[in-house]
Amino acid sequence: MKILTHIETMSKISIIFQLIKKSIFKPRLILELAQEKAEVDEDQKYKTHQYEYDFNSIEEYFQTEFPDVDIQNFEKELSDIDEYAENFLKKLEKKTYPSKEKPYPTDYSISSDSRKFLYLLCRIVQPRNIIETGVAYGLSSLYILSAMNKNNSGNLYSIDSIFRPWQSKEMIGAIIPEKLQKRWKLILGKSNLELDKLFNKIDDVEIFIHDSLHTYKNMTFEFDCAINKINKNGIIISDDILDNDAFYNFTKNKKRKKYVVKVNNVAIGLIQNN
Secondary structure (H helix, E strand, C coil): CCCCCHHHHHHHHHHHHHHHHHHHHCHHHHHHHHHHHHHHHHHHHHCCCCCCCCECCHHHHHHHHCCCCCHHHHHCCHHHHHHHHHHHHHHHHCCCCCCCCCCCCHHHCCCHHHHHHHHHHHHHHCCCEEEEECCCCCHHHHHHHHHHHHHCCCEEEEEECCCCCCCCHHHCCCCCCHHHHHHEEEEECCHHHHHHHHHHHCCCCCEEEECCCCCHHHHHHHHHHHHHHCCCCCEEEEECCCCCCHHHHHHHHHCCEEEEEEECCEEEEEEECC
16 A cells, blocks of 8 residues: 655645635636546446557657658757756755646656657758647646747647646646747647637648547547647657557547557657548
8 A cells, every 4th residue: 555655645635635625716727627527437438449659759759750851960969958847856856746837847847858759850841831729837838839939930729728726727738938929829628629710720730749648538529629620741749649449449440550669668640641
């Protein structure tokens, strides 16, 4: 049996207290949390497939898929961005979770290798438009926007919602510096309400990134939206695909080319629309 530390116990008590307090004034919040939990519980039915990696590292992926590109030139550009990101995360370590100053745990954020993957891909492909779901502090957004800044082209559209009492609009994408925000548009709301509308407004979306609620139901919904609206040579990227069968079932049913790339001990899934 796991023994909770004093800090972990207090954090759990704080979370419960804030949820109860908020539910008095916003009963819809409890309904949404209940719906989310039901989706998570339902995922137990969709954990039958054992994924295998097509590429054991992001370097192997780029060497195979883009053999004429020397990614070392792009990797050299990452040092300043990595330092900026690590400094941001170090400052958060001193804050208490959950709170207005630290609404997401630091391990909630996309891994450093996944961020690197997004940066390299955007530098190579030079997409005109990207849509992503799930922002939190905005680490993935930071790397995408930094690549777009180097490319001197492209726009990023991000969807995220305030779904806990201690979260706020100000902390969504808090890591993104002002100099990069001219290429960034935040759409506040849940992806099941906003994603299809956003795709209808934007032509020529070349990359879609799923990184919101990683349930079978939500992943399948977002993949369906993207595959019908992304351009014919577009790419769908999903972080954390190993926890359920959504990625496998979707690509099998839609007969789309897919790749599973190992990133640390998890995986990025790629779906090609052509």
